Amino acid sequence: MSDTSAHSFLSPRIALPFLLTALIWGSTWYVIRGQIDGVSAHWAIAYRFALATPGMFVLARILRKPLAMPGQAHLLALAMGLFQFSGNYTFVYLSEMHLTSGIVALLIGMMMVPNAVFGHFLLGQPVTRGFVGGSAIALSGIALLLVNEAQVAPLEGSVVLGAVMAVIAMLSASFANVIQAGPAGKDVALPSLLGWAMLYGTTIDICLALLLSGAPVFPRDPQFWTGTAYLAFAGSVVTFPLYYALVRQLGAGRAAYNGVLVVVIAMVISTVMEGYHWTALAIAGASLAMVGLVIALRARQAGPPGGDQLPSVPSAARMAASPEA
Numbered sequence: 611m612s613d614t615s616a617h618s619f620l621s622p623r624i625a626l627p628f629l630l631t632a633l634i635w636g637s638t639w640y641v642i643r644g645q646i647d648g649v650s651a652h653w654a655i656a657y658r659f660a661l662a663t664p665g666m667f668v669l670a671r672i673l674r675k676p677l678a679m680p681g682q683a684h685l686l687a688l689a690m691g692l693f694q695f696s697g698n699y700t701f702v703y704l705s706e707m708h709l710t711s712g713i714v715a716l717l718i719g720m721m722m723v724p725n726a727v728f729g730h731f732l733l734g735q736p737v738t739r740g741f742v743g744g745s746a747i748a749l750s751g752i753a754l755l756l757v758n759e760a761q762v763a764p765l766e767g768s769v770v771l772g773a774v775m776a777v778i779a780m781l782s783a784s785f786a787n788v789i790q791a792g793p794a795g796k797d798v799a800l801p802s803l804l805g806w807a808m809l810y811g812t813t814i815d816i817c818l819a820l821l822l823s824g825a826p827v828f829p830r831d832p833q834f835w836t837g838t839a840y841l842a843f844a845g846s847v848v849t850f851p852l853y854y855a856l857v858r859q860l861g862a863g864r865a866a867y868n869g870v871l872v873v874v875i876a877m878v879i880s881t882v883m884e885g886y887h888w889t890a891l892a893i894a895g896a897s898l899a900m901v902g903l904v905i906a907l908r909a910r911q912a913g914p915p916g917g918d919q920l921p922s923v924p925s926a927a928r929m930a931a932s933p934e935a
Contacts, residue, residue: 624856624859627852627855627856628856628868628871629871630848630849630852631849631852631853631856631868631872632868632871632872632875633875634844634845634848634849635845635849635868635872635875636715636871636872636873636874636875636876636878636879637875637876637879638840638841638844638845639706639711639712639714639715639876639879639880640711640876640879640880640883640884641837641840641841641845642702642703642706642711642841643706643711643884644833644834644837645658645703645834645837645838645841646703646706646707648827648829648831648834649827649829649834650819650822650823650827651700651703651704651707652700652815652818652819652822652823653819653823653826653827654703654838655696655699655700655703655815655819656812656815656816656818656819656826657838658699658838658841658842658846659695659699659808659811659812659815659842659846660812660816661838661839661842661843662808662812662841662842662843662846662847663805663808663809663812665842665843665846665847666801666804666805666808666846666847666850667801667805667809669801669805669847669851670799670801670802670805673799673801675799675801675802676799676802677802677805677806679798679802679803679806680794680798682793682794683794683795683798683803683806684806685794686789686790686794686795686803686807687803687806687807687809687810688807688810689786689789690786690789690790690803690804690807690810690811691806691807691808691809691810691811691812691813691814692810692811692814693782693783693785693786693789694782694783694786694787694807694811695807695808695810695811695812695814695815696811696814696815696818697778697779697782698779698780698782698783698786699779699815700779700815700818701775701776701778701779701782702714702718702775702776702779704775705717705772705773705775705776705779706772707772708768708769708771708772708775709759709769709772709773709776710759710880710884710886711876711879711880711884712873712876712877712878712879712880712881712884712886713755713756713759713772713776713880714772714776715872715873715876715877715880716752716755716873716876716877716896716899717752717773717776717777717780718776718779718780718783719869719870719872719873719899719903720745720748720749720752720780720903721780721783721784721787721869722741722745722869722903722906723745723748723749723906724780724781724784724785725784725787725788726741726745728784728785728788729788732788732789738909739909740905740906740908740909741906741909743905743906743909744902744903744904744905744906744908744909745902745906746902747898747901747902747905747906748898748899748900748901748902748903748905748906749902750898750902751894751895751896751897751898751899751900751901751902752895752899753895754891754892754894754895754898755891755892755895755896755899756769756773756895757891757895758889758891758892758895761889761891762887762889790803800850800851800854800855801851804850804851804854808846853868856868869903870900870903870904873899873900873903874900877896
């Protein structure tokens with residue numbers, strides 16, 4: 611990596627979208643809590659992406675990107691819709707019924723771990739030992755946070771169930787991140803691919819909502835629809851293209867620093883808005899988690915070739931692009 615690219619975070623074209631994405635995604639964790647009060651999580655998700663989908667297609671046309679895609683790209687979009695815009699968000703919303711938004715954000719922030727595992731076994735990408743060590747530190751910190759959560763119990767619900775749902779959400783999103791790096795998606799305009807993925811995901815979300823929650827309920831509270839619009843347009847239409855562009859410009863490892871900043875913002879908002887109680891155990895856990903995240907990300911980005919890497923797994927369908935971290 612050249613010196614120029616190493617300092618590219620100082621460039622406004624990198625720094626501004628990097629900060630904007632982190633600020634928006636850091637705030638969405640708290641906004642989600644207002645969407646699961648008075649309406650089922652399934653319908654809340656369906657409403658969100660029913661608004662986001664046309665917005666993404668409009669963005670694609672504004673950017674003069676073709677909406678037509680080959681058949682393989684549509685299969686990819688369908689898989690992304692299932693795992694990213696349905697499975698991931700379904701379990702995120704359900705998890706927030708049991709855990710504070712900051713804790714859920716921190717659990718999802720560990721997505722780099724399954725990203726590395728999926729990338730290792732599906733794409734043959736190497737994993738550094740430093741990455742494994744940093745991930746272990748971060749996981750130990752999260753374990754302390756969950757122990758603290760169980761002791762404080764700020765919400766009515768099961769900490770274990772909430773954690774399990776957050777992990778399922780993380781795995782679902784991680785799988786979508788890895789498969790989008792394949793040949794079927796690398797030559798397709800991001801707004802177009804995301805628009806179709808959201809369309810397929812919204813269709814699945816509506817079917818799930820009808821099956822699991824019955825007829826749609828339309829809340830009368832304007833704040834619900836304001837929050838839904840914020841999640842749809844700011845939290846989806848604006849941020850997903852920005853983030854994927856950062857991945858292309860910085861590489862997956864460096865772009866993943868965005869996730870660390872998202873966690874910090876989410877935890878601050880949770881402290882202010884949800885009254886998250888910072889005990890000594892919670893401080894220790896958060897510190898370990900953040901240190902581990904940074905160590906893991908830096909190791910994945912700059913791990914030396916050869917001895918510091920775990921053996922890669924050969925892949926017949928090795929993919930050219932790096933998965934989102």
